[in-house]
Amino acid sequence: MRFDLTDLKLFLRIAESGSITAGAEHAHLALASASARIRGMEDTLGVPLLLRTRRGVEPTDAGRTLLHHARIITLQMERMRADLGEFASGLKGHIRLLCNTSALTEFLPDPLAVFMAAHPQVSIGLDERTSVNVVQGMRDKLADIGIASDAIDTSGLETLPFREDRLVVALAPAHLAAKGLRRNSSVPFASMLEHDFVGLAGDSALQTYIAEQANRLGRRLRYRVHVRSFDAVCRIAASGTGIAVLPESAVLRSRDAGTLKIIRLSDRWASRRLLICMNSYDDLPGYAKELVRLLAQEHRQHEGGQ
Numbered sequence: 001m002r003f004d005l006t007d008l009k010l011f012l013r014i015a016e017s018g019s020i021t022a023g024a025e026h027a028h029l030a031l032a033s034a035s036a037r038i039r040g041m042e043d044t045l046g047v048p049l050l051l052r053t054r055r056g057v058e059p060t061d062a063g064r065t066l067l068h069h070a071r072i073i074t075l076q077m078e079r080m081r082a083d084l085g086e087f088a089s090g091l092k093g094h095i096r097l098l099c100n101t102s103a104l105t106e107f108l109p110d111p112l113a114v115f116m117a118a119h120p121q122v123s124i125g126l127d128e129r130t131s132v133n134v135v136q137g138m139r140d141k142l143a144d145i146g147i148a149s150d151a152i153d154t155s156g157l158e159t160l161p162f163r164e165d166r167l168v169v170a171l172a173p174a175h176l177a178a179k180g181l182r183r184n185s186s187v188p189f190a191s192m193l194e195h196d197f198v199g200l201a202g203d204s205a206l207q208t209y210i211a212e213q214a215n216r217l218g219r220r221l222r223y224r225v226h227v228r229s230f231d232a233v234c235r236i237a238a239s240g241t242g243i244a245v246l247p248e249s250a251v252l253r254s255r256d257a258g259t260l261k262i263i264r265l266s267d268r269w270a271s272r273r274l275l276i277c278m279n280s281y282d283d284l285p286g287y288a289k290e291l292v293r294l295l296a297q298e299h300r301q302h303e304g305g306q
Helices: 005-017 020-026 031-045 061-088 101-107 109-118 131-139 205-216 230-238 248-253 286-305
Strands: 050-053 056-059 093-099 122-128 145-149 158-171 196-200 222-227 244-247 261-265 271-278
Touching: 005 020, 005 031, 005 056, 005 061, 020 031, 056 061, 093 131, 093 286, 101 109, 101 122, 101 158, 101 205, 101 244, 101 248, 101 271, 109 122, 109 286, 131 145, 131 205, 131 271, 145 286, 158 230, 158 248, 158 286, 196 205, 196 230, 196 244, 205 244, 222 230, 230 244, 230 248, 244 248, 248 261, 271 286
Parallel strands: 093 122, 093 145, 196 222
Antiparallel strands: 050 056, 145 271, 158 244, 158 261, 158 271
16 A cells, blocks of 8 residues: 555545545646546555545545544644754754643643743644543644543553643622522532523633533533633623633632632533643653653642642
C-alpha cells in the first residue's frame, strides 16, 4: 500500500469539500490528476473510498477510516515541520499540550509561566479541547501531555493528579433560581435548565461539556449572552441577566465573588479531578518531564495548602 502525502492531503480536501473538483482546486491539482490519484488509491485498496452522488461525494466506511488516519498523519507532519523550524530560531524544544477550558484558564497559567521563565529555549503549544478529545488526542499521539477530567476513561495512558475542578452555578442573589437556596447549597443541574444562561463566547470546551450534560437530559441550554472571559461571565451573572456554570475557582477569584450566590451542582459530572495524561513518561524529552514534575508538584502544594 503506497499513499504519499499528496494523496492524503487530496483525499482530505475532497472529503471536507464534498467535491472532487473543489478538492482538486484546494490541493492545487488538475481535475484529471486528482481523479487519477483517487482511482489509484481505490485500486490499491480494492475498495471504493468515495460514494458518488448527484450532490457530490462522501466517504464510504473505508474512506472514513482513511480520513481518520490521513488527518493524524498530515497533522503530525505539520507539527514536525513547525517543531524543526523552531530549532532554526534558537529554540531547543517544543511541548505540545492538550487541555480543557478549566485547566487552560484557571490552573495552567502560573506553572507554565514558572516553567517558561526557567526554560527560555522551550516553546509550548496549547490546544483547548473537551476532556474526551484531549484523551483521544493523547491516544492518537497528537501531543506530549494532556490535562483531562477523571470522568473520562484514560485506560492505556499514564496519569498523575493535577487539580480539583468543581463546577458550580453562579447567580445573583435576587435571581428567581436562587429563591429559597442558601449560599453553597447543592442542586441538580436539571433544576437550572428552565432559566437563561450566560456563557463563554466561541468554541469553548467548557461550554461544549455543559451542553452535552443538558443534551443527556433531553434539553438545550438557552443563552442570553456570550462573553470572552470567566470574569465577564461573573459580572453579567451578578447583574441578574442569567445564571452561569463555571469552575468554582473562577467564581471565587472574580471581582464579583462577593455579590454572587454560589450553588453547587449535585451531579457527579460537576465534581471533577483533573489528571495529567501521558502515553509514556519515560519516552518524554527531558524538558517535558520537567514540566510534568512541576505540574505534579503544583498538585501536592495545592493539596497541602487546603
